[in-house]
Amino acid sequence: MNRRKFLGAMGVAGLGVAGAGKVLAEEDGVTGASVKDVKGLPDSYAVLFDVTRCIGCRQCEDACNYENRLPEPDVDFYDTGVFEETRRTDWKTYTLVNQYDDKPPGAGDLYRKIQCMHCLEPACAHSCFVKAFAKRPDGAVTYDPRVCVGCRYCMMACPFNIPAYEYHIALDPLVTKCTFCEHRLKEGREPACVEICPTGTMYFNTREEVLKEARKRIVNNPDKYQSHIYGEHEMGGTNWIYISAEPFEDVGMRMDLGTRAAGDYTSGALGGVPLIASFWPVLLVGAYAISKRREKVAKEERDSFVSQVIAEAGPEVGRKLAERLSKSETLDKAAIEEEVRKALNEAAAKTEREDH
Amino acid sequence: MSNHNHHDTGKSPWITPFNVIAGLIVLMGIYLTYLRFTGGLAAVTNLDDYYPWGIWISFDLLCGVALAAGGYTTAAACYVFGIKKYHAAVRPAVLTAFLGYALVVFALHYDVGQPWRLAYPIFVQQGTTSVLFEVGLCVFLYLTVLFLEWLPAPLEWLRLKRVRNILIKLTLVLTIFGVILSTMHQSSLGALYLILPSKMHPLWYSTHLPVYFFVSSMFAGLSMVIFESTLSHRYYHNKMDKEHLEGTPHVTFGFAKAAAWIMAGYFFIKFFGVVLNANWGYLPTFYGFMFSLEMLGFVALPAFLYAKGVRDKNVRLIKWTAVVAVFGIIFNRFNVSLVAYNYHLPSELKYFPALAEIGITIFVVTVGLILFKFIGTRMPIFYEHPEFKGSH
Amino acid sequence: MEFYTMLEFDIFTKNWAYIFMGVAVVTMLAWWLFLTGRDED
Ligand code: SF4
Ligand code: SF4
Ligand code: SF4
Numbered sequence: 147m148n149r150r151k152f153l154g155a156m157g158v159a160g161l162g163v164a165g166a167g168k169v170l171a172e173e174d175g176v177t178g179a180s181v182k183d184v185k186g187l188p189d190s191y192a193v194l195f196d197v198t199r200c201i202g203c204r205q206c207e208d209a210c211n212y213e214n215r216l217p218e219p220d221v222d223f224y225d226t227g228v229f230e231e232t233r234r235t236d237w238k239t240y241t242l243v244n245q246y247d248d249k250p251p252g253a254g255d256l257y258r259k260i261q262c263m264h265c266l267e268p269a270c271a272h273s274c275f276v277k278a279f280a281k282r283p284d285g286a287v288t289y290d291p292r293v294c295v296g297c298r299y300c301m302m303a304c305p306f307n308i309p310a311y312e313y314h315i316a317l318d319p320l321v322t323k324c325t326f327c328e329h330r331l332k333e334g335r336e337p338a339c340v341e342i343c344p345t346g347t348m349y350f351n352t353r354e355e356v357l358k359e360a361r362k363r364i365v366n367n368p369d370k371y372q373s374h375i376y377g378e379h380e381m382g383g384t385n386w387i388y389i390s391a392e393p394f395e396d397v398g399m400r401m402d403l404g405t406r407a408a409g410d411y412t413s414g415a416l417g418g419v420p421l422i423a424s425f426w427p428v429l430l431v432g433a434y435a436i437s438k439r440r441e442k443v444a445k446e447e448r449d450s451f452v453s454q455v456i457a458e459a460g461p462e463v464g465r466k467l468a469e470r471l472s473k474s475e476t477l478d479k480a481a482i483e484e485e486v487r488k489a490l491n492e493a494a495a496k497t498e499r500e501d502h
Numbered sequence: 503m504s505n506h507n508h509h510d511t512g513k514s515p516w517i518t519p520f521n522v523i524a525g526l527i528v529l530m531g532i533y534l535t536y537l538r539f540t541g542g543l544a545a546v547t548n549l550d551d552y553y554p555w556g557i558w559i560s561f562d563l564l565c566g567v568a569l570a571a572g573g574y575t576t577a578a579a580c581y582v583f584g585i586k587k588y589h590a591a592v593r594p595a596v597l598t599a600f601l602g603y604a605l606v607v608f609a610l611h612y613d614v615g616q617p618w619r620l621a622y623p624i625f626v627q628q629g630t631t632s633v634l635f636e637v638g639l640c641v642f643l644y645l646t647v648l649f650l651e652w653l654p655a656p657l658e659w660l661r662l663k664r665v666r667n668i669l670i671k672l673t674l675v676l677t678i679f680g681v682i683l684s685t686m687h688q689s690s691l692g693a694l695y696l697i698l699p700s701k702m703h704p705l706w707y708s709t710h711l712p713v714y715f716f717v718s719s720m721f722a723g724l725s726m727v728i729f730e731s732t733l734s735h736r737y738y739h740n741k742m743d744k745e746h747l748e749g750t751p752h753v754t755f756g757f758a759k760a761a762a763w764i765m766a767g768y769f770f771i772k773f774f775g776v777v778l779n780a781n782w783g784y785l786p787t788f789y790g791f792m793f794s795l796e797m798l799g800f801v802a803l804p805a806f807l808y809a810k811g812v813r814d815k816n817v818r819l820i821k822w823t824a825v826v827a828v829f830g831i832i833f834n835r836f837n838v839s840l841v842a843y844n845y846h847l848p849s850e851l852k853y854f855p856a857l858a859e860i861g862i863t864i865f866v867v868t869v870g871l872i873l874f875k876f877i878g879t880r881m882p883i884f885y886e887h888p889e890f891k892g893s894h
Numbered sequence: 895m896e897f898y899t900m901l902e903f904d905i906f907t908k909n910w911a912y913i914f915m916g917v918a919v920v921t922m923l924a925w926w927l928f929l930t931g932r933d934e935d
Contacts, residue, residue, distance in 0.1 A: 184897045236551055267900050273697055275623040275635035281899055293627050296615020298554030299634045302843075303697045310551040311615065313544040319615040382900070400700060408697050409904055412633050415693035415712045416908065419636055419686055423915040426682045427922045430582050434674065437584030630908035631901065639912075675923065682919070 186266065190285030190385055191331055192353035193340055194360050195259060197390035197397055198370065199347040202229065202243055202257035206339035206348075210241045210261075213327060213338035226252025232398065235260060236310045240324040241339055246397045258397040259339070259347075262287060262308045262324035263377060264385035269408030270323075273303035278321075285353065285385040286326035294321055305381050305403050326385070353385055360389050382407030444482075451486050459493040466492075520875075524868050531865025534858050538612055546858035552844060553853035561863055562609035564691055564835040566602055567641070568715070569828065571723025572730070573599025573648055574684040577677045579756075588756065590749035593655060593883045594734060595727050600648040601870050601877075607645060609866045633693045640687030647680045658887040659880060666890070689716035695838060705784050705793045706842035708775045717768045718831060721761040725804075725827035728757050732821045738878055743885035755812055758820045761827065762808035769801050792841055800830025 208223040210216070217238045221228050229251035233242050241261035247254040268287045271279035276293040279300065296319055301309045312319035327337035335341070336350040349359055357378060364371045376394050377384035380403050388394070394401055448471045456464030467489040471482065538546045549556050576595035580588040611617035619626075624642055629635045650669060657666035692715030699707055708714070731750060735742070776782065784790045804827040811820035844852065877883060882890075897903040 183895055184900055184903050187898050234551060269697055271901055272631050272904065273634065275629040275632040275638055276619075276627045277629040277905070278627075281901055283898070293619070293622055294616070295619040295622055297613075297634060298615070299632065299694070301551065301554035302694075302701075305698070305700045307552065311549075311554060312542070313547075313549060314542045315615075316538075316540050316542040316545075317616070319542060403700050407900055409631060409900060411699055411709075412631075412693060412696045413904065414709060415690070415696055416631070416633065416636065418712070419690070420911050420915050420918070422685050423682060424918045424922065426685060427678060427919065427926075430578070430678045430681055431926060434582045434584070434678075437582070441584060628909070628912070630912050631904040679919070 187281075187283055187285065187353075190283065190353050191326075191350065192264075192285060192356040192385040192387055193337065194349040194351075194356045195386065195388045196347055196349070196363065197256070197258050197388060197392070199345045200243065200257040200259065201345055202226070202245055202252065202254065203344060204228075204243055205342050205344065206259060207239070207242055209338040209342040210324070211238075213330075214240060214325065216240065229254070234310075235262075235308055235323065237312045237314075237322045239310075240322065244398060246392075256392060256397065258388070258390075258399070260308075260398075261339070261386065262326070263306050263380075264324075264326050265381055265407075266384060267382040267407030267409055269303040269305055269381065270300035270309055272407075272409035272412070273299045275299065282328065284326075284328070284331045286328040286331060287323075288325060288328055289321060289323065291320045296321075303408060305400075305408065353387075356387055360387055363389060379405040381405070382410070448482060451482060455486060455489055459490060463489055463493040524872055527865055527868040528872075530861055531868070534862050534865065535612070537858065538862070543613075543615070546856060546862065548853055548856040548859065550853070552847060552851055555839065555843075556853060557840075557855045557859055557863060558609055558613040560836050560839040561832070562613070562866060563606055564839055565832050566606040566609070567688065567691060568719045568722040568831050568835060569726045570599040570602025570606070571684065571688060571719040572727040573602075573651070573723070574677075574680045575720055575723040576727055577651065578681050579760075581674055581677045582681065585756070587749055587752040590743075590746040590884075591727060591731065591753040594730065594878075595723075596648060596651045597655070597874065597877060597883055598726065598730055599723075600645075600652045601873055603641060603645045603648055605866050605870045606641065608869070609863070612862055633690050633697065637687050637690045637694065640683045640690065644680060644683040644687065647676050647683065651676050651680065655877070655881040655883055658882050658890050661889070663889075684719070685716060688719040689713065691715050692838075695843070698843075701844055701846070702838075703784070703789050703842035703845040704779060705776070705781050705789055706838050708779065710771065710775060711838075714768070714772060714775070717764065717771065718834060721764045721768065721827060722831040724757040724761040724764075725824040725831070728754055728761075728820060728824035729828055732824070734878070734884065737875075738884050741879070741884045745886065746884050751817070754817055754820055755815070758808040758823070759812045762805045762812065765801055765805035765808070765827075769797065769805065772797060772801070789841070789845065792837055796830065796834055796837055800826065800833050804830060 204223050207219075211219060211223070219238065228242075229245035232244050233239070235242065241259060243257050243259045245251065245254045245257050247256040249255070264285055264287045266281070268279060268281055271277075271281055271287060274294075275297065276295055278290045278294045280288050280290070282288055296311070298311055298321070300321060301307075301311060309321045309323045311321055327335075327339075330337060340348040340350045349356060351359070357375065360375045360378075364373055364375070370391055372390050372393060374389075374394065376388040376390070376399055377386055382405065388399065390397055390399075448468070452464050452468045452471070455467050467485060470485055470489070534546055543549055547556055547558075572595040576588060576592050579585050580592050607620075610620065614620060621642075623629060623632075623635050623638050650672070654666050654669050657663075657669070689712035692711035692713075695702055695707065695711055696709070731753065735750070776785075785794065804823050807819060807823040807826065810816070811823060840853065895906070897906065
């Protein structure tokens with residue numbers, strides 16, 4: 147079983163090396179020269195969502211629905227009954243507001259809007275095998291329905307559970323998610339939800355300005371706000387930024403996502419792939435050459451035994467021995483000697499018999 | 503699929519238990535196919551926005567590919583490592599692998615939303631940053647390699663000597679290319695889950711997931727070859743030639759030994775996953791129970807039983823152990839893709855496959871059995887074609 | 895080279911990696927044939 151063991155060991159060794167490729171893609175610390183050149187999008191837009199200001203009126207949901215020509219909602223946008231459940235995005239909802247306290251539905255004071263975070267390093271884009279998603283210079287993460295195969299790996303990958311799928315459509319279902327109203331950004335206008343909000347919950351500007359504003363609010367009201375800007379670094383940073391009075395977990399936002407971009411988690415494994423492609427042939431052909439060589443040595447050994455036997459007991463016995471040896475295919479010297487001994491004994495017995 | 507008696511000698515009547523059951527399943531499959539492509543995924547699956555991947559990925563893709571690993575392990579053992587005793591096992595293993603991969607691709611046509619775009623990642627727009635791209639490309643290439651490795655069988659059947667001889671010359675190159683591609687995509691199936699650390703239970707999430715998947719694919723393939731040879735001997739015994747019959751015990755004992763040895767290594771690398779991430783605290787939970795069951799019941803136990811079977815020369819024990827080991831691989835892939843995935847979601851949001859979803863999976867497996875049966879009874883799989891004997 | 899995002903960087907590097915992987919495999923094969931071209935057997 148040496149060969150198996152060998153293969154197993156190679157597997158572990160090879161993929162262990164694969165992990166080393168990861169160093170190249172480290173976010174900060176900047177280990178690879180080329181990584182130094184990643185400078186971030188200079189003037190991308192961002193939105194600051196201030197959880198303390200949202201009153202759960204759901205006008206943003208309505209505006210989004212209208213702006214993006216989405217289908218009629220199941221429940222009217224002015225029905226507060228929806229707050230009984232914690233909802234998520236789906237194929238006809240790019241954005242929605244949930245209530246996060248235990249007051250009666252609609253009577254609470256803790257609401258948060260959900261939509262695509264427009265990550266700086268989007269997991270959806272990194273995971274899509276047809277590059278259907280793109281990160282635009284304006285900050286929007288956009289989707290190209292013309293190439294989407296519908297594998298739904300983007301939905302698996304998104305740490306914020308944003309992309310949804312048209313499961314009910316038979317032939318050409320698509321992934322759906324907030325577009326950041328990219329068509330409006332292009333005209334220099336803010337997204338529809340931002341525009342309509344009656345309480346100014348959302349502040350739209352460049353990401354740099356948005357972060358400044360967030361810091362300002364926290365510094366000016368240190369007792370009111372959590373001292374954390376959600377989205378500044380989460381999963382490598384996002385273009386939608388949140389500040390809140392309540393702990394973020396209490397408004398359904400995970401604090402354990404870490405700051406590494408999603409793509410960072412796979413670059414190690416992907417970096418190993420070329421290593422396998424280029425070094426596996428070395429190991430495999432090496433193993434092949436070794437086995438070939440052993441075969442050759444064994445064959446030479448066998449041949450020399452055979453000729454020895456031929457010399458001692460004649461060609462007939464030699465031929466028989468050769469046949470037996472090739473059949474047993476043994477590489478073991480002791481076994482070969484055993485066969486030779488047998489053949490010689492047989493021959494001896496035969497001559498004896500003939501003598502009688 | 504329990505009791506399909508096979509009649510090869512003489513006239514084979516159409517009405518056999520196998521044909522009847524397989525026929526019914528195929529009818530069901532056609533009906534479900536109709537539902538799937540008229541009503542969408544929602545009509546036949548319980549998939550939702552939290553669970554974009556269900557059992558068609560867990561079983562048909564992850565288990566399908568792992569269990570088809572017998573193709574590369576057997577071919578590598580015979581042609582690369584020069585263990586000629588395994589020669590007779592190569593053809594059945596390659597056939598199983600080829601059908602396995604073909605069915606994986608077939609099943610994906612049900613799973614993806616727009617199956618006619620399935621080749622887009624290769625021919626239209628390449629998402630090279632995606633692990634799934636790597637999987638897709640390798641599966642595509644490896645399916646081609648397996649097809650070429652399998653092709654000599656139908657060519658001998660059709661007596662197309664010249665093409666067949668060219669292919670035979672390529673055996674070594676194809677085998678090595680096959681091992682490279684297998685290493686890549688077997689491990690990448692595990693790497694698919696690397697990008698979603700926040701959704702995976704820490705007991706199964708590890709930067710070494712690709713290593714786990716690759717190493718376990720090795721003994722999955724070996725166990726599957728043992729298991730599959732048990733079935734073949736039951737139904738194709740009269741087809742097998744001397745080389746095949748004499749080679750089988752070598753394969754059974756050799757593969758069992760190899761599997762036991764690899765499983766021991768696998769047990770420890772998984773164990774170090776717990777050590778390195780200090781996951782001890784999770785062990786006395788439900789997830790810890792599932793993890794321990796997987797490691798003790800479906801890795802350590804079959805490894806020990808294989809070892810015992812090898813020491814006692816107990817073929818029966820080895821054959822049953824192969825069943826346990828195969829089941830263990832399925833258990834592991836389900837644990838990763840459905841138990842560990844979304845572990846933090848409340849139970850009412852969790853996924854359980856719909857009957858129709860399971861139905862399509864059964865249909866796909868049945869199609870595989872029918873094809874295997876068709877090919878196994880007609881083409882030189884379990885014996886060497888008399889006109890081509892020894893020419894490889 | 896200048897990249898605005900890691901994503902761009904990854905796309906660039908991985909594209910070339912895949913192309914050169916194909917080149918590497920073919921080269922290795924040719925190299926082996928060259929290396930063993932004058933072997934006696
Ligand atoms: S939140 Fe999800 S869908 Fe939106 S950009 Fe980030 S990864 Fe993509
Ligand atoms: S579902 Fe579409 S957009 Fe999402 S990863 Fe697959 S191909 Fe890309
Ligand atoms: S429109 Fe503004 S206040 Fe109303 S729910 Fe949306 S974010 Fe909150």
